[in-house]
Amino acid sequence: MKRRHLASFDDEHALLGAIARCRAAQLDVVEAWSPHPVHGLDAQLGIPRSRLPMLAFAGGATGLVLGTVFQYWSSAVDWPIDVGGKPFDSLPAFMPVMFELTVLCAGLTTVFALLARSRLWPGKVVRAHPGVTDDRFVLAAVPRDPTLPAHEVDRMLLAAGAERAWEETIP
């Protein structure tokens, strides 16, 4: 059983301002939820830069290699067929398909990596914080001093600009 304090805001700037104030008040902001991406939130929460581009690159490179090798193998090795006297290994003519497979594999890798890493799947049940998919910005804070009473934490959150603050237990 872990306890954390939630605070909701009506504005993204209020949220960003509050995160800085919480830190000054010895509260660790562990997560924030918002109806739209908030610029500067990554830095405030200390979220490292996503490594999706590396995966996308790896996916694209795999597609490129697969496309090249398979086209070469099927037209020059497995069953070479003379089409209008063209060479069996017609690399320039293979390029469109090589390109398309690169893009396709990179795109599929990006999306599946995003879903896997963020643990999103069809049918997953969540209870989003009220209003967070509409117009509310919510942060979760944990006091650095565990002996700090709950009402004191809530008071600090309200002082930081929250319109509402409450405590939550998570299993």
Add this chain to the structure above:
Amino acid sequence: MAAELEVLAHAPTRAPNPHAPSRPSGCAVPSEEPLIGGGKTLTQVTRDVCAPLERRPTFAWWAALCAALAMLLFGVWAVGYQTATGIGTWGLNRTVGWGFDITNFVFWVGIGHAGTLISAVLLLFRQKWRTSINRSAEAMTIFAVLCAALFPVIHMGRPWLAFWVFPYPNARGSLWINWRSALLWDVFAISTYFTISLLFWYVGLIPDLATLRDRARGWRKKLFGWLSFGWDGSGRTWSRYEMACMLLASLATPLVVSVHSVVSTDFATSVVPGWHTTVLPPYFVIGAVFSGFAMVLTLMLIARRVMRFEDYITVRHIHAMCKVLVFTGSIVGLAYATELFTAWYSGNEYEMFAFENRLHGPMAWAYWIMVSCNVFVPQLLWLRRVRGSMVAIFVISLLVNVGMWFERFVIIVVSLQRDFLPSSWSSYCPTLVEFGAMVGAFGLFFTLFLLFCRFLPMISMFEVKTVLAPAHPKEHA
């Protein structure tokens, strides 16, 4: 402690920045007008965009859906009859082997391009006006590519063997497909384009589906809960999500250029005069963007009126699209001129004749419809009075759609009609079955689009929320 003070000092607040350069009041710069009218709040955006989904469909919607379904049924009859009887039901002959089917194929692929351009290229260029229209433009792309893909399949005559175009281990050898064929490149280009567009569109929908989930009750809540993949809007997810969107945009951007280039190689790699030319890939790409923007304008002008989205799809959006239309229309004009110049400069009598035939031949009317609709009509948008009238813009967008359809007709039919040997010259007259397939494709497109408007948020709510004027007092666009 010093670090904390530093953070506090830089924490964004609502107070205006005293060091920001002040702008004299009353000197409104058009591009600084708010993108979204009516001074909306976040929750108003949610409510306005969800409203058409949460109320009963209007009479106009039902009427439009019935009309679209009737068109679709006509198409189903035509394609069904053609599939059962054979492609002899079409007006094609030995000389004109491609007609309405490939014209419609190229037309629909082209329509799709504007969606990708708006969602991917304008995202990379950080054009914020795209947020109101990107969702529906992407939906348009997907439906248009779907319509496009139908035509080559029904042209096969035996559509149940369509899977032969893919390289799969088969009992004939395995006999692999011919990778050197431009038609095969098309298969890969179109299926990649469709897949990436669909992924991009669906990923873009997830946060909005979560909004719908949290507003709905009963079975709708379950459905949207299932579709929204358990989205909770956390900072970490948003961070990754934005990165994924940028990556998908960067991947879709070369597709904007490549798909129609590949389609143009169906023609350019052949030896038919009028097709065998290196200008075709850029010519096709710019034509595609031009026709796609015309279709986006047509749809958006109807949608903003019918769905009461005037505050979201504002005059500024419409004017931005008009500018794109004038710009791309002018390049299309340049492409037509280049084509004529190259034909003359080549000194090749067959090439020269192909264009002579377009300008003065038996189907010259099609060429002149194409030139007037694509080159001259959009130039009217330079006039302030024309841009001020939504009706005029709507008519222009329709005419551009017509002109771009005729462009493909001219390239395909008029080039094939009279080639090297006068003894094999022929003409082409489409049959009712071909008209049926064309009307059916429009029916399918509008049916899907109407269902989309009814069941999914037509405007990307979370993206519009990021560009609401008062929330970004200090942002420099």
